[in-house]
Amino acid sequence: MDRRSLLRYGASAAVLAFVGLNAAWVATRFRRQLPQTTAAGGNAGAAGKALVATSKVPVGTGIVIDGASPIAVVQPKAGDFVAFSAVCTHAGCTVAWAGSGFSCPCHGSTYDAAGKVTHGPAARPLSAVPVRVEGDNVVRG
Known part of the structure; x- marks a missing residue:
C-alpha cells in the first residue's frame, strides 16, 4: 500500500x-425521557375539583395529572403545593416529571420544579395553575 x-x-x-x-x-x-409518575385525572381543568390526594405527591416530587388539560402538581416543601399547566410552551406536548423537574419528550425542553425553563427550545415557563389543599386533596382554584 x-x-x-x-x-x-x-x-x-x-x-x-x-x-x-x-x-x-x-x-x-x-x-426521550419517560414519565416517572403520572396519575389519571377525571376533569383536571374544573375549578374546585380534587386533582390528586396529597399523599400521592411526596415532598420534593411532582406528578402529572392526565386529562383534557393536563396539570403538573409539585410539593416543593412539606404542605406547600404548586401547580402548572403540564403543556410544554414550545410545541404543546405533555411534560413528564423527571427527577427534579419536568421534561418534554417531544423536543427535550426541561423545566425546574417551579415551572421555569432550564433547557430550551421552550422560551416561556409553564403556566401557573392556582391550587389549594382541602382535607387530604389538592384542589384547583
Whole structure:
C-alpha cells in the first residue's frame, strides 16, 4: 500500500469515526425521557375539583395529572403545593416529571420544579395553575 492510499483510508476512517461518535452524542443528548409518575385525572381543568390526594405527591416530587388539560402538581416543601399547566410552551406536548423537574419528550425542553425553563427550545415557563389543599386533596382554584 502506498502512502496516498494509506492517507486516503486513514482520512475516511477518521470521518466515519467522527460521524458515528457525533450520532451517539446526539442520541444520548436528546433521548426521550419517560414519565416517572403520572396519575389519571377525571376533569383536571374544573375549578374546585380534587386533582390528586396529597399523599400521592411526596415532598420534593411532582406528578402529572392526565386529562383534557393536563396539570403538573409539585410539593416543593412539606404542605406547600404548586401547580402548572403540564403543556410544554414550545410545541404543546405533555411534560413528564423527571427527577427534579419536568421534561418534554417531544423536543427535550426541561423545566425546574417551579415551572421555569432550564433547557430550551421552550422560551416561556409553564403556566401557573392556582391550587389549594382541602382535607387530604389538592384542589384547583
